[in-house]
Amino acid sequence: MLRVAVVGSGPSGCYTAQSLVQLDPQVRVDVLDRLPCPYGLVRYGVAPDHEKIKSLQNNLRAVLEHERVRFLGAVRVGPDGVPPARLRELYHAVVYCVGAATDRRLGIPGEELPGSWSATEFVSWYSAHPDAADTGFLRGVRSAVVVGVGNVAVDVTRMLARGAGELSPTDMPHGALTALAASEVTDIHMVGRRGPSQARFTTKELRELGTLPDTGVEVDAAEAALDPEFTDPAGLSPPRRRNVEVLRGWTGPARPGVRRLIRLRFFLRPVELLARDGRVGAVRFERTAPDGRGGVTGTGRFEVIEGRLVLRSVGYRGVPLEGLPFDPATGTVPHLAGRVLRGGAVAPGEYVAGWIKRGPTGVIGTNRSCAKETVTSLLEDAPSLTRRDLPGDPLTALRAQGVDPVAWPGWQAIERAEARLGATLGRGVVKLPDWEALLAAARDEGG
Known part of the structure; x- marks a missing residue:
């Protein structure tokens, strides 16, 4: 009987487990996650007001409740946790679905100033990620600058403009809701270095900005017209043409x-974050222009945009996991159809799926085909992998090492605690925002 560990319980991990139990009638799968809660970025990355996307948790739940799948939360793999080599001893195969755990940086002076954050850190805060801290993002802020023109940039811009009345029905943690309710932000600049026809947001998310109560949206017509395809979008793909049509409105x-x-701004490249009173107070941008090859070039002209909060949203990046090979150029683990490569040779029993395999590309559904390719490789290798005897139930071995996983009943206890918290606050489900509260709830399985 094939035993597989899947490291990561986000969409790529759950789709990997789903493919395994669908294609092999006897396989047993343990889905490990360093957090006590499942679902990865669906729980901690999807904006709280996007209930339709968040409902994908129901599909992932069905996978984790399968009779041959076991969820084991609060299991750290790597430094200060279970070494990958130990996982290989406990399972016939290990599939790493650990995503892209950090954000790309701007690499410009002033990026370390107080008030300068990644959009990921801001999202983690309002999504109640237990590693996030309330750092006073909004304290004393009237003008904010969001660097980037993708869907995450749209999300954080929308959250900065949302009112408490609109966010109260969501599962947003109460501390973040209270801070956003007290926010004095009145000006939000979302800035891209290229033109509007090259922006990476999807039209549905973009349109939402125009529906926010008590909020206006402006696009500088002369600035946008520097993009020839903004003036004449006929040659664009349908998705980009729809974006341009919304922006023209x-x-x-x-x-x-x-x-x-x-304010949506284009053809501006950040070159420096400027200090005011010991924290970021403005961003200095260089005006860019189309270079005729799909990129932009600097013009030597500069503009300063005021903002005491700067959120960079310029992409994600994978990080090395101790014990696994890593390609720093791509931020991924080298692989062949999902099989981990060490020194160019296949490492038996080690696999990858999701962003750590292909980079931070695609949408949630892209993880299905990505996972299926990896599982196909794994099952082709299964006859040789299962020749090796295992030491027994991996859970017993993990507990013997001092690891105390949060199993599915513990996660259900967290759900009940979050429902109770919401009821006491006169809201629906409200997320628990820190490790202590999550683990206390998980251990109270009878509550």
Whole structure:
């Protein structure tokens, strides 16, 4: 009987487990996660007001409740945890679905100033990730700058403009909700270094900005027109043409009397974060221009945009996992159809799926085909992998090493605790925001 460990319980991990039990009628799968809660970025990366996308948790739940799948949360793999070599002793195969755990940096002076954050850190805070800290993101902030024009940039821009009344029905942690309710942010600048036709957001998310109560949206018509395909979008793909059509609708003045204004800016490349009173106070940008080859070039002209909060949203990046090979150029683990490569040769029993395999590309559904390719490789290798005897139930061995996993009943206890918390606050389910509260709830399985 094939025993497999899947490291990571986000979409790629769950789809890997799903493919395994669908294609092998006897396989047993343990899905390990360093957090006590499953679902990865669906729980901790999808904006709280995107209930339809968050409902994907119901599909992932069905995988983790399968009779041949076992969820083991609060299991750290790597430094200060279970070494990958030990996992290989306990399982016939290990599939790493650990995502892209850090954000890309701007690499410009002033990036370390207080008030300068990655969008990932801001998202983690309002999503109640237990590693996040309330660092006073919004304290004393009236103007914010979001660097990037993808869906994450749209998400954080929308959260900065949302009111408490709109966010109260969500599962947002109460501390973040309270801070956003007290926010004094009135100006939000979302800035891209290329033109509007090259922006990476999807039209559905973009349109949402225009529906926010008491919020206007502006696009500088002259600036956007520097992009020839903004003026004549006929040659664009349908998704990009739809984006341009939405943006063109915002080139007139924003509706009067609104409390907040979102300005979408283009052809501006950040070159320096400027200090004001010991923290970031503005961003210095260089004006860019199309280079005729799909990129941009600097013009030597500069502009300063005020902002005491700067959120960079310029992509994710994988990080090395101790005991596994890593390609720093791509931020991925070298592989062949999902099989981990060590020194160019296949490492028996080690596999990857998701962003750590292919880089931070695609949408949630892309992980299905990615996982299936890896599982196909794994099952082709299964006859040789299962020749090796295992020492017994891996859970027993992990507990003998002092690891105390949060199993599925523990996660269900967390869900009950979050429902109770919401009820006491007059809201629906409200996420527990820290390790102590999560683990205390998980251990109270009878509560």
